[in-house]
Amino acid sequence: xxxxxxxxxxxxxxxxxxxxxxxxxxxxxxNRFFPATLTVDDPCVADELSLPTIAGFKNGxxxxxxxxxxxxxxSKTITENFGVSFEEAWIHLDVPGEGTRxxxxxxxxxxxxxxxxxxxxxxxxxIALDVDWGATGSKSVDAESxxxxxxxxxxxxxxxxxxxxxxxxxxxxxxxxxxxxxxxxSAVTEVDEDTGLPGQTPNPRVLVWGGTLQYSMPYLKSSVRxxxxxxxxxxxxxxxxxxxESEVANFSGEExxxxxxxxxxxxxxxxxQLGAEAIIPINRASGDGVGVIGQLHLYxxxxxxxxxxxxxxQTALRQ
Numbered sequence: 001x002x003x004x005x006x007x008x009x010x011x012x013x014x015x016x017x018x019x020x021x022x023x024x025x026x027x028x029x030x031n032r033f034f035p036a037t038l039t040v041d042d043p044c045v046a047d048e049l050s051l052p053t054i055a056g057f058k059n060g061x062x063x064x065x066x067x068x069x070x071x072x073x074x075s076k077t078i079t080e081n082f083g084v085s086f087e088e089a090w091i092h093l094d095v096p097g098e099g100t101r102x103x104x105x106x107x108x109x110x111x112x113x114x115x116x117x118x119x120x121x122x123x124x125x126x127i128a129l130d131v132d133w134g135a136t137g138s139k140s141v142d143a144e145s146x147x148x149x150x151x152x153x154x155x156x157x158x159x160x161x162x163x164x165x166x167x168x169x170x171x172x173x174x175x176x177x178x179x180x181x182x183x184x185x186s187a188v189t190e191v192d193e194d195t196g197l198p199g200q201t202p203n204p205r206v207l208v209w210g211g212t213l214q215y216s217m218p219y220l221k222s223s224v225r226x227x228x229x230x231x232x233x234x235x236x237x238x239x240x241x242x243x244x245e246s247e248v249a250n251f252s253g254e255e256x257x258x259x260x261x262x263x264x265x266x267x268x269x270x271x272x273q274l275g276a277e278a279i280i281p282i283n284r285a286s287g288d289g290v291g292v293i294g295q296l297h298l299y300x301x302x303x304x305x306x307x308x309x310x311x312x313x314q315t316a317l318r319q
Contacts, residue, residue: 026301030119031223032158032173033216035266036297038275039243040177040210043124043156045083045114047300047309048075057279057291059093060258064288066094075110077311085110091141103138112154122158122173127151130179145188150208152179160223171219176211186250205249210259214239218268237266241277255285262293273297 027034027044034042038053051072058064071089078084087108094100109131116125130150137143159172183203190201214237220227221234244259264277275295281287300309
């Protein structure tokens, strides 16, 4: 069996094991809950399962292909402060004039350590090493043949410090991420379709950056003022995500910065979370038109508090 198939089967097996009994993840810092957002990771480690995440949009190719991504991610805490995650996606492309093609993307893994959990300041920080394993996906969906390493810093901060005169600003929170993508190959050899001659295409080094602005209705009710709103409203978190990549070295000759702005809404249940957002590209190289993304996110720590939803080793970072 090919190595890429083994990686894919292992990833799907892990996802399946998690799904066989519901899943999880919470990022609770004092009175603040940082939800799992759809495109920008939260600043905590936790036991969670996002399955499925479904996105439909026109990508930045020329001409644009209609793309459908169906993905899943399983995260497991090893200690209270250290966790690992596995992510896999199936991609379907409808390319104008060329028909359709589909396949799995490269397997992604992440190793994440949370080193700040400040309850009074409603802030959290973590660092991670994300790895996109080359040659584990399908060439038909342009999965890269090389591995990419992305050391990343995550930060979250709640606005609970705001004075009582502007108490209705307290439910606001921001999260941010800053990563540096390092391909393990500086270039790949490709054959020019016009000349038939091989040439070198550079693999740029990329700054991966972005964040979220969110307003927590659960926080408004529990920590500011109960306005007597319907229960459904009190479980909503409106938000905007910004997910960008900027080439900083070994430039490809394409658009230097690409990415999307994603306004949307989260519904936070007791053991699960639902999210839906629009996908708005910042330029033509980022996509063509507005897409949509939706996600079912399961809280393993609530569903399996004594087994799958707790760390393998108990060594907590104290608040």
